[in-house]
Amino acid sequence: MTSTSTVGPGGTTEQVAPPPQRPPATPRRRRPGTLRRHAWQYVFLAPMLLLFVAFTLWPMVASWWYSFFDWDGVGPATEWVGFANFTEVLTSGRFWHAFRNSFLFSLVAICVEMPLALLVAILLNSRRLRGRNLYRLLLFLPVVTTTAVVGIVFAVLLDPAGGFINELLRSTGLVDSPVTFLSESSALPTVMAIDVWKGFGITLVYWLAALQTVPEDLYEASKVDGANGPQTLRHVTIPVIAPIGVVILLLTFQRSMNPFDLVQAMTQAGPNYATDVVATYIYRYAFNPELNAPRYGFACAAGVVFGVITLVMTALQGPLLRRQYLKGSR
Amino acid sequence: MMEPELTRRSLLRILGVGAAATAVGGLTTACNLVGSSDKPSGDKVRIKVMLVPDPTGASQFYREQFDRFEEKNPDIEVQIIENPTDQQVNAIELSFQQGDPPDVFRAQDNGFDRIFDRGWIAPLDQYVTDEFTSRFPEGSLDPATSGLHRDGKLYTLPLVWGKWSVVRFLLVNNTAAKVGGVTTAPKTWEELEQAAAAITRAGGGRTFGFAGLWSKSNLARMFQHTAGPSSIDNGIDLRTGRAAINHPSLAAAVDLLTRMHAAKTMTPGWESWTDASKVHTAFAKGELAMFLAAPYQINEVRKLNPQLDMTIAAVPVPAAGRGGYSGQTASFSPLWSMSAQSKHPEQAWKVMDFLASKDFHRAYYEKFGTLTALESAWQDKAASNADQKAIMDIAAETVRLIPNPVLASKGGKELMSAIRGKQDLQWSEIALPAILRNQPFDRAAADLNAKLDAFIDEQAKAISAKGTPASRADLTFPTWNPLQPFNPSQK
Numbered sequence: 044m045t046s047t048s049t050v051g052p053g054g055t056t057e058q059v060a061p062p063p064q065r066p067p068a069t070p071r072r073r074r075p076g077t078l079r080r081h082a083w084q085y086v087f088l089a090p091m092l093l094l095f096v097a098f099t100l101w102p103m104v105a106s107w108w109y110s111f112f113d114w115d116g117v118g119p120a121t122e123w124v125g126f127a128n129f130t131e132v133l134t135s136g137r138f139w140h141a142f143r144n145s146f147l148f149s150l151v152a153i154c155v156e157m158p159l160a161l162l163v164a165i166l167l168n169s170r171r172l173r174g175r176n177l178y179r180l181l182l183f184l185p186v187v188t189t190t191a192v193v194g195i196v197f198a199v200l201l202d203p204a205g206g207f208i209n210e211l212l213r214s215t216g217l218v219d220s221p222v223t224f225l226s227e228s229s230a231l232p233t234v235m236a237i238d239v240w241k242g243f244g245i246t247l248v249y250w251l252a253a254l255q256t257v258p259e260d261l262y263e264a265s266k267v268d269g270a271n272g273p274q275t276l277r278h279v280t281i282p283v284i285a286p287i288g289v290v291i292l293l294l295t296f297q298r299s300m301n302p303f304d305l306v307q308a309m310t311q312a313g314p315n316y317a318t319d320v321v322a323t324y325i326y327r328y329a330f331n332p333e334l335n336a337p338r339y340g341f342a343c344a345a346g347v348v349f350g351v352i353t354l355v356m357t358a359l360q361g362p363l364l365r366r367q368y369l370k371g372s373r
Numbered sequence: 374m375m376e377p378e379l380t381r382r383s384l385l386r387i388l389g390v391g392a393a394a395t396a397v398g399g400l401t402t403a404c405n406l407v408g409s410s411d412k413p414s415g416d417k418v419r420i421k422v423m424l425v426p427d428p429t430g431a432s433q434f435y436r437e438q439f440d441r442f443e444e445k446n447p448d449i450e451v452q453i454i455e456n457p458t459d460q461q462v463n464a465i466e467l468s469f470q471q472g473d474p475p476d477v478f479r480a481q482d483n484g485f486d487r488i489f490d491r492g493w494i495a496p497l498d499q500y501v502t503d504e505f506t507s508r509f510p511e512g513s514l515d516p517a518t519s520g521l522h523r524d525g526k527l528y529t530l531p532l533v534w535g536k537w538s539v540v541r542f543l544l545v546n547n548t549a550a551k552v553g554g555v556t557t558a559p560k561t562w563e564e565l566e567q568a569a570a571a572i573t574r575a576g577g578g579r580t581f582g583f584a585g586l587w588s589k590s591n592l593a594r595m596f597q598h599t600a601g602p603s604s605i606d607n608g609i610d611l612r613t614g615r616a617a618i619n620h621p622s623l624a625a626a627v628d629l630l631t632r633m634h635a636a637k638t639m640t641p642g643w644e645s646w647t648d649a650s651k652v653h654t655a656f657a658k659g660e661l662a663m664f665l666a667a668p669y670q671i672n673e674v675r676k677l678n679p680q681l682d683m684t685i686a687a688v689p690v691p692a693a694g695r696g697g698y699s700g701q702t703a704s705f706s707p708l709w710s711m712s713a714q715s716k717h718p719e720q721a722w723k724v725m726d727f728l729a730s731k732d733f734h735r736a737y738y739e740k741f742g743t744l745t746a747l748e749s750a751w752q753d754k755a756a757s758n759a760d761q762k763a764i765m766d767i768a769a770e771t772v773r774l775i776p777n778p779v780l781a782s783k784g785g786k787e788l789m790s791a792i793r794g795k796q797d798l799q800w801s802e803i804a805l806p807a808i809l810r811n812q813p814f815d816r817a818a819a820d821l822n823a824k825l826d827a828f829i830d831e832q833a834k835a836i837s838a839k840g841t842p843a844s845r846a847d848l849t850f851p852t853w854n855p856l857q858p859f860n861p862s863q864k
Contacts, residue, residue: 205660
């Protein structure tokens with residue numbers, strides 16, 4: 044440490060203690076805020092956010108607003124009706140019928156499509172299976188096929204009068220008279236089966252991705268421990284893929300609640316509303332050219348009610364799924 | 374001079390800014406959907422015509438016709454915008470909302486009134502000349518009965534012959550019918566039922582006696598029209614102004630279909646048919662022997678099988694005798710309209726005028742076989758065409774003018790609009806379940822009838838409260854006899 048001399052008033056020299064040392068002065072730099080620090084990330088997010096706000100968030104918020112009006116979709120909504128549209132939706136037998144059908148679509152997807160896809164995924168995940176990529180491709184093809192085309196083609200195939208499937212059934216002697224696959228009583232199960240077939244490939248891919256996450260050494264360890272196939276599946280595979288299974292469950296549930304394109308192409312919600320789902324119910328009120336004036340306000344209310352119920356149903360699965368998720372990830 | 378170095382970071386920045394700009398641009402464009410300009414190319418004025426490519430081949434036909442129009446009117450360029458039939462009205466409404474409406478558009482029946490009620494249609498009276506009026510049959514442009522006028526003004530022009538939209542037939546595939554020993558077209562419901570059963574029995578699962586497209590419950594309507602007042606289409610007996618869903622003629626029509634469905638004499642799966650092409654194909658192939666048809670369906674069947682041995686007959690009537698006719702509510706149905714917001718109304722009218730010209734109507738008739746609104750364009754040729762002669766003869770036999778509350782008063786128009794818009798009070802909601810489940814129609818009809826009556830009272834009050842006087846009197850035409858043509862001066 045060095046000392047400095049100063050000249051006093053009498054010309055005497057005094058020893059002065061040096062001031063406490065400070066770090067050398069540097070140009071002051073503000074710490075950038077979170078916004079500035081991540082500016083470029085936000086720039087890259089901006090396109091997606093803009094599109095999300097414009098085409099998802101805004102229509103959603105707008106539909107909540109419009110659901111309080113008797114509005115035909117043209118000009119500003121001015122005729123405020125409060126909760127009248129909601130009351131009408133909630134007391135409409137047709138709405139609950141459509142809701143039940145939508146729910147059944149989901150139930151079938153979860154209870155039939157998901158387990159079936161898991162089984163097939165396990166088979167296709169086996170390295171011993173030859174040509175597994177071809178099978179994967181074939182099972183995925185329906186997913187990338189246009190739904191409207193699928194609907195129309197199946198309607199032709201299933202036609203009781205001259206349709207290929209009925210011809211096949213009759214020529215092989217399996218049935219005496221044509222099967223009306225799209226009659227009032229059988230149309231819903233038929234469309235559900237086609238929906239499962241159509242969506243099977245995507246669920247299968249989800250499961251295949253999940254199966255890739257199971258470490259090979261776990262299988263080897265279980266083999267060393269003498270576990271057989273079912274035991275390995277139960278004690279190794281399922282627990283490891285369970286957290287991803289939770290996500291697959293939610294995705295399948297959401298996807299299957301809205302089979303609008305398939306239903307519209309195959310049956311237009313008929314016969315006698317047998318295949319009516321909430322989406323076709325809403326479509327009828329919003330876009331039916333037969334109506335003198337569309338009821339957008341009412342259709343919005345139906346959409347809001349359906350959205351809320353779906354949200355509640357998803358949320359109800361939360362605790363159960365979270366427990367499963369945590370259990371699986373331990 | 375050194376070239377600036379393009380680092381990974383700067384490249385990403387450029388890409389990010391570019392993507393954001395694209396998104397903003399995309400959004401801007403999205404907010405101006407259907408944003409094509411109507412600016413003239415060169416000295417031409419562009420007139421936008423919004424139509425539907427219906428029937429098959431119409432796209433090419435309209436383009437060819439407008440090309441001819443453009444040759445004669447070199448200052449006008451016609452831009453065609455096509456929409457699917459079911460979405461045409463929605464598309465027109467959207468284009469008006471976005472401030473980019475077509476100058477001329479096709480809007481039929483209820484669709485026309487929907488757009489008219491919004492004030493988007495221009496009156497045409499100022500353009501109409503004596504020569505224009507003389508193209509149409511005498512008296513058919515009377516504002517009280519034309520169907521083209523609203524509030525006494527001409528707002529729309531027709532395309533098809535007035536009875537074209539109303540008349541219905543029984544088509545018989547003679548070859549298929551002979552399988553069941555049926556050699557003449559059934560004249561009564563009972564004969565039809567027996568013939569259908571015989572053909573189906575003999576058809577061995579390959580040929581069926583009868584079927585039809587349920588769409589809009591037309592199948593039951595066509596039978597009901599022969600048994601009682603056709604105003605029951607809307608659930609109302611216009612003689613009394615009261616709901617008539619429980620009218621015996623409707624119950625009888627539903628019962629007839631219930632019996633045939635239960636006896637499996639109808640093509641299996643008919644109830645799930647969603648478009649008429651299935652009916653046409655089955656009929657043309659001989660898998661279906663009989664069905665009730667609109668005139669255009671005769672042409673569709675002929676296109677599929679020009680050599681088909683087919684009988685065109687009147688829709689069978691109850692054995693007890695005819696109780697009504699197919700109801701024609703006006704001389705014409707609305708079709709072509711002109712936008713009230715057109716920036717080039719003179720040129721738009723020229724297009725409208727062309728669409729109502731004899732040349733256009735003759736071309737349309739020759740291309741599609743449709744009997745058009747200008748009878749002079751086809752009358753001579755149609756008389757020598759067996760199918761078209763049958764259409765005209767049967768129309769004369771089975772179609773009668775009936776009262777039209779929509780044209781008679783504003784209150785009537787409002788009430789009918791409310792009734793038609795009330796989906797869950799349409800009798801088709803209870804008719805199809807009765808047919809498919811073999812259940813009695815009567816009780817459900819009585820319940821729905823009471824609801825419809827209550828709704829009419831409620832609506833009359835609500836409409837009156839909004840300033841348009843409306844009451845049951847607007848729906849009542851006590852002197853109307855369903856077996857006689859109605860004259861609007863009768864009321």
